Amino acid sequence: MFDAPNGDGTVGKAMQVLDQVSSFGCPVRFSELLADSPFPKPTLYRLLQTLTNQGMLAFDPERQTYSMGIRLVRLAHSAWRHSSLVPIARPHIESLAETVGEAVHLAQFDNGHVLFVDKYKVTDMFDTLAQAGKIAPGYCTGVGKAILAFMTEAQQNRSLDQQSYKAYTPATLSDRTALVAELAWIRKNGVAYDREEHEQGIISIASPILTSKGRVVGAVSIATSTNRYKISDLKKQKPYLLKCANLIGTEAESWQVPTWS
Template identity: 60%
Template sequence: MNKQAQGDGTVGKAIDVLDRVASIGRPVRFSELLADSVHPKATLYRLLQTLVSQGMLAYDDGRQTYSLGIRLVRLAHAAWRQSSIAPIAQPYIDQLSELVGETVHLAQLDGGQVLYVDKRNAADPIDMYSQAGKIGPGYCTGVGKALMAFQEPGDLEQIIRKQAFYQYTPATLTSECALRAELDQIRAEGVAYDREEHEPGIVCVAAPILSSKGRPLAALSITTSTQRKSLEELNQALPALLETANRIAMAVQDWQFPN
């Protein structure tokens, strides 16, 4: 459990349990949760019972497993509609994916990481890590770097401190110095790339969606496999990507989105 949750009392502990169930990605038994829990057995059981009674978790008597509850799903959908740029961007990313025939991602920053808030698969989809609702690293993804490049200096310092610089592939940026140099280039060109930095064989071109004040609201990317297209070939879709990012930004102007 993280230190912040420890200091947030019962609510923090309950949210930590929810995070743990969600991170496993499948129905989970009590014994699995207890195995790496910092809570005593009785405390963990009490937290789980409370979450079940509130509809945040569901309990399967037959399998004796816990999974995310309907109430939590409903809250997640409400948050998606009210706090995410995704509902406004949806028709634009639909059009872009159909136009270029490749996978389109929409992402926002969550702390120092990337939260994929929407995704449109190509007509012939390829297997990759990113899915709507998943969290990914910022320093080695196109959308992450596009978002980081346009942060206010103080915010950027905090975000960079949160980067792990784990080397996923031989192309991964593994130092703050290398990342800062690339962010400078992205800031100058308005475009970011993932050159097989997070997943072997996966490349993308990304652009920020900027508010009227020049702050990044989200980032948009077109992603493909090197077996299908080279990065140079993917670059041919750059005009469509930039136009779509601009259209979404204009649509957001009339929406009460933090900027």
């Protein structure tokens, strides 16, 4: 065996534990973690201790529970400001949202998932923060499909394997074959549509953000609700969307190109 299945040493294991705690989404006990951990008891125990020491996790001694640590917020602030598309994309997203009068999302890809890094909605500017950092599946969102469609074949295969293909709604493309066909269409068409595939009543049109060399670095979407608009209405916004994605792509070029494996 060469090229271990995953996990680089102790650090890799520690990150796996972080993910696990994060996946619980609420303070969690040692034994709950142990129950579905690949690690033996003392190993998990020490990893948790180390991470807590480091402020990556927080431990509540009264309830004996672990949750995500505050240090992550500081580190992520850095990531968000410097490493994502946000700083470049902000002005373009704002102006697109104002032109079309609907919510605009900016997303990047992280380990098979779509990660929303910014959002702008004309009416309520509220939940920007609540949205940033949120994740959604790749196979059933507009932004997800737009990114998947324009990946290299190797990246795409790897990502398609990571999808759950759970049918969130009747419209969800819930198997790989259907998705692959759709991706081919998207690649030809240039934009992806979400026809209530993730959430009933929510539709969107999404465009990949490409660098001049054709590398996908993220996606922008215009999202709306079915009781306001139909897919055919979104289709009319395509030129604005493409222009926005294009501007971001060009500027991202001369800035920074993140890597996903």
